[in-house]
Amino acid sequence: MNSSANRLTIRRPDDWHVHLRDGAILAGVVPHTARQFARAIVMPNLAAPITSVASAQAYRQRILAALPEGSPFTPLMTCYLTDHSDPDELQRGFEEGVWLAAKLYPAHATTGSAHGVTDVANIHSALERMERIGMPLLVHGEVTQADVDVFDREAVFIERVLAPLLRAMPGLRMVFEHITTAEAADFVMAAGENVAATITPQHLHINRNAMLVGGIRPHAYCLPVAKREKHRLALRKAATSGNPKFFLGTDTAPHARHLKEAACGCAGIFNAPFALESYLQVFEEEDALDRFEAFSSENGPAFYGLPLNAETVTLERSAIEVPGEIDANGTVIVPFHAGETLRWRFVG
Ligand code: NCD
Ligand code: ZN
Ligand code: ZN
Numbered sequence: 001m002n003s004s005a006n007r008l009t010i011r012r013p014d015d016w017h018v019h020l021r022d023g024a025i026l027a028g029v030v031p032h033t034a035r036q037f038a039r040a041i042v043m044p045n046l047a048a049p050i051t052s053v054a055s056a057q058a059y060r061q062r063i064l065a066a067l068p069e070g071s072p073f074t075p076l077m078t079c080y081l082t083d084h085s086d087p088d089e090l091q092r093g094f095e096e097g098v099w100l101a102a103k104l105y106p107a108h109a110t111t112g113s114a115h116g117v118t119d120v121a122n123i124h125s126a127l128e129r130m131e132r133i134g135m136p137l138l139v140h141g142e143v144t145q146a147d148v149d150v151f152d153r154e155a156v157f158i159e160r161v162l163a164p165l166l167r168a169m170p171g172l173r174m175v176f177e178h179i180t181t182a183e184a185a186d187f188v189m190a191a192g193e194n195v196a197a198t199i200t201p202q203h204l205h206i207n208r209n210a211m212l213v214g215g216i217r218p219h220a221y222c223l224p225v226a227k228r229e230k231h232r233l234a235l236r237k238a239a240t241s242g243n244p245k246f247f248l249g250t251d252t253a254p255h256a257r258h259l260k261e262a263a264c265g266c267a268g269i270f271n272a273p274f275a276l277e278s279y280l281q282v283f284e285e286e287d288a289l290d291r292f293e294a295f296s297s298e299n300g301p302a303f304y305g306l307p308l309n310a311e312t313v314t315l316e317r318s319a320i321e322v323p324g325e326i327d328a329n330g331t332v333i334v335p336f337h338a339g340e341t342l343r344w345r346f347v348g
Helices: 024-036 053-066 087-095 120-133 150-168 182-190 201-205 229-239 272-285 289-304
Strands: 007-011 015-018 039-042 074-080 099-104 137-139 174-176 195-199 246-248 312-321 326-328 331-333 341-346
Touching: 007 289, 015 024, 015 246, 015 272, 024 053, 024 272, 024 326, 024 331, 039 053, 053 074, 053 087, 074 087, 087 099, 087 120, 099 120, 120 150, 150 174, 150 182, 174 182, 182 195, 182 229, 195 229, 201 229, 201 272, 229 272, 246 289, 272 289, 272 312, 272 341
Parallel strands: 015 039, 039 074, 074 099, 099 137, 137 174, 174 195, 195 246
Antiparallel strands: 007 312, 312 341, 326 331
């Protein structure tokens, strides 16, 4: 890291959790991620989920074709687990370098999870294989039972699913994605080195009041939903602690404006356009600028066993206004921090 009071230069970061979508919107959103990040883990929850090696290869090609001319961005692909996932197919894609992890969506937990896993017992043999070959499991950690309050679904998932799973498969490499609670941060800290977590910018900036005070605010709605203030503070502490188990994963999740501003609005926050600016503001507020590079550019590659990026990026302390909406190749999307002024600007 190279810093003066007004400029910060770090190794180029990676984003360990993105949704790039497909079709026309893909070319509208991928440049935002590729502008700031060298690599990103691309989530497989398309309308037709990425469950085969062939579909992951084809999706990767569509992403590359949608990149701005000359962009060196590398998409890292993932496999969507279903009740019928084949351990051999998982292993083949992993060994051929087509995907580097598999994603567990509990069925009906979030956007694009209709084909997800109805009971982890159904993917036992897939998980055993992943443990054996060292293939990471990425987890959307929420239970879906109707009797569990939506604000408790992550903490209950730890008790009912994650803790038993890690007891049964203590060597499984696992990333607890987009954690939102103190319970999740504590669980990750107490677990072995094989367990890590991503943290989004929104869960560092907002608590549940942002969604519900003064009117219902669909652009602050994502899953898992933002929780109480004490959880936001615990996440800020974990992200800025220097603990290598925590790393950057924006969970940028673009949805058209009209699909969020609706009677049943979609879950997901589009934060890619100002992702680094958003995170950096948190690190500055927490007096942890010296830990920003580890969180953004080092801890993720170390967990995944990938090389660190050689090139650097610079941010400078100068106000930047976030637009109220962004046109993503014909789809209007409201970005995170819309209408706000952020204190750091991504230079390149
Ligand atoms: C994500 C999406 O829109 O794909 N939405 C979200 O609220 N985070 C899915 C997910 O990551 O759970
Ligand atoms: Zn998720
Ligand atoms: Zn996500």
